[in-house]
Amino acid sequence: MSGRLILAAGGTGGHIWPAISFGRWIAENKPDVSVSYICGSRPLELEIYAAAGIEPHCLNIDGSPFSGSGIERLKRAWGQVAALRESASFIRSESPDFVLLFGGYVTFPVLLASRMLKAPSAIHEQNAYAGKVTRIASLMGVEIYSGWRECLPLPASKYTRIGVPVREFDLLPREKAWSELGLPGELPDGPKVLVFSGSLGSASIKDLVLMTASKEEFSSWTFIIPAVSEETERVRENVFLLPKVWKTELLYSLADIAVVRGGGSTLTEVSVLDIPSLVIPWEGAADDHQYHNAVSFSSENRGVIWDGRGDGEAFAKNIMRLYDIHLDGKDNGKEKRHNSSGQICGDLWLAVSSYF
The missing domain is CATH 3.40.50.2000 (Glycogen Phosphorylase B;)
Known part of the structure; x- marks a missing residue:
């Protein structure tokens, strides 16, 4: 043909x-x-x-x-x-x-x-x-x-x-992904949170992460935020800012859970990889389409929707709730059901x- x-x-x-x-x-x-x-x-x-x-x-x-x-x-x-x-x-x-x-x-x-x-x-x-x-x-x-x-x-x-057609991702061992991303030192223990703020960027999400990461209960967690810096920066002991990363499989290889906007492509990526995700729809999206994406995503995947209103405490509670969902999925040995x-x-x- x-x-x-x-x-x-x-x-x-x-x-x-x-x-x-x-x-x-x-x-x-x-x-x-x-x-x-x-x-x-x-x-x-x-x-x-x-x-x-x-x-x-x-x-x-x-x-x-x-x-x-x-x-x-x-x-x-x-x-x-x-x-x-x-x-x-x-x-x-x-x-x-x-x-x-x-x-x-x-x-x-x-x-x-x-x-x-x-x-x-x-x-x-x-x-x-x-x-x-x-x-x-x-x-x-x-x-x-x-x-x-x-x-x-x-x-x-x-x-x-x-x-939604998405890229095929060949996930790497975590230690190798950490090294290829140029992150300093050895791969830390504890939960890893991948934070996407969307192609338009979002200072507010980064600020929420910085507030949350400073809390004692998150001291063993690692937060990775790509596409928000000109170069790799360690802004807190457990927060890393990265430039744009085109080899997205390196990021997904590290993620236990993710924080994402409501774009259809990203939501499908975390869906096919079965990464539990906190979805914060961008309110400026035309016809509020990111909210509708989030509703469709969360109805079929391990996801939590948050409107982004509130302080770091609300963000932290949603992150902790999402991690509980992640642990529940591991304990129950849930298999991926989607395409x-x-x-x-x-x-x-x-x-x-x-x-x-």
Whole structure:
């Protein structure tokens, strides 16, 4: 089976990494299918693709026309018109068998161009509350693949649940992961907490960790916070700040429990790895989609949702509660019930393979 596939994804890692993960699965399992990528021009997007060794086709747009100031919206709206022409030109040159959209502002002109050129297309929605492009696509009759049981506000008849494609992680022995991350000294004893603050970062979560780590009952715990520092820093005896870490398997190899935002990609990663997680949805997320993700995640996984309101004491109680869940899972020998990352990608391929 041979063919051409275009994957369009931009904005944040929550859209881009699922596209990259699916593209890598295609390369490994369907080598006769060529994959090309479309993204926007934000530096973060280009940084993520570069870290994955991918050169995407970059549209000259950098944001949604639905956000920003009045002037910014006008500029972005005009940028969408130009991006529509550019998307159509790229689709003509590639002659794809299928165009799969992974959400974000960049996918709207690609959606319109694929419809204009009658190129078969579908959209994958990583969030339990569908984004604007997904909702528009549904009205246009485009097939929707959902990462979660729900894809609000769409009725169940309007989408197919697939799961969120995520990277395959080969976990390392903890001592080796500690060393490869460049963390000082030997691997400490005690619980290890991996703290993600989301691709936009969050000073508040870091502050909560620092307050909690100073408490006597957490003195034997280790907190690791990536993507919040230019270099590795030991800011307390048991708190380590790291720069961006692209080899995420090193981080997951250390984690007994995790603190995460409500992005669909990260939640799926901790789900397939069965890492108990405290989910703190970002309140600024469009349509409150991170909260809906958190609800879907916690209904099927070992998770706790916290709104982030309150002081370090509330955070500490939730962390302790989560660790009890972790210990309970170990004692009961619970087995993972959810799809592996490879199976999710395989299911997505089955959904689109009839076009090849």
